[in-house]
């Protein structure tokens with residue numbers, strides 16, 4: 444019988460390429476989303492769609508019925524309790540394996556929501572794979588795109604600190620691997636790009652690939668926070684970004700690993716490949 448793979452966050456940065464990768468395989472793919480019409484437009488009729496909201500447990504039964512393996516994430520803005528209770532529900536109905544999208548270095552941060560979820564998953568009967576990813580290169584085309592398009596500027600309060608940019612498409616490819624192959628049970632993988640770059644180097648890549656000068660602004664934390672808040676990001680998310688880029692500034696975000704290459708049998712994508720692939724999004 445075909446296995447059923449449930450993808451939470453299937454409309455998200457990692458989930459979308461994950462659904463595409465899984466859809467090319469043998470398993471039946473079920474996309475769990477608050478608005479099933481949106482992914483149906485994106486992916487077409489080859490998959491199953493189910494209305495799912497972590498904040499509405501009444502949606503969980505249909506979501507989990509007959510599921511063998513699960514891709515789980517902690518959506519920004521939800522609570523740890525909702526995710527762990529959903530994991531318990533998955534465990535109760537016999538889901539065998541869960542791949543959880545976490546954050547690089549989570550094992551050292553006991554209060555981090557992702558770490559609390561990781562610890563919880565280890566106590567269930569499900570086998571698990573923890574995908575601890577570094578900063579997604581796609582943040583450049585999502586959160587930080589406006590400054591690049593409107594002002595030809597990389598706007599980060601990160602000083603000369605380096606970051607091991609990881610392409611979310613590689614994270615998705617790894618997730619597809621661990622969900623469809625055995626041998627990844629009760630393991631944690633540290634997913635990064637191939638190199639640590641500072642934002643001066645990233646600006647040079649942008650300028651070269653887009654063929655127009657892109658500069659690195661390096662604003663103060665206060666200027667950055669004000670601008671992001673004015674752009675409509677929530678105070679909580681702005682505070683999170685300020686803290687994150689302060690860590691980058693201190694030089695603590697540059698660790699690279701071989702896990703993506705080991706798992707996929709090819710090197711991870713570079714920032715240059717990312718900018719070339721997404722070039723249209725950075726043109727006005």
Ligand SMILES: NC(=O)c1ccc[n+]([C@@H]2O[C@H](COP(=O)([O-])OP(=O)(O)OC[C@H]3O[C@@H](n4cnc5c(N)ncnc54)[C@H](OP(=O)(O)O)[C@@H]3O)[C@@H](O)[C@H]2O)c1
Nearest residue numbers: 452453454455456457476477496497517518576577578579
């Ligand atoms: N950005 C980074 O650099 C980075 C790096 C490492 C790890 N992470 C982690 O990756 C996770 C986010 O993954 P992503 O970037 O792929 O997602 P994303 O693009 O932020 O999208 C969020 C997803 O969560 C779903 N969602 C939101 N609220 C929900 C709810 N109440 N119930 C059920 N689903 C809900 C949304 O689905 P619908 O709208 O369709 O319901 C959407 O697919 C976070 O835990 C983040 O900390 C991010």
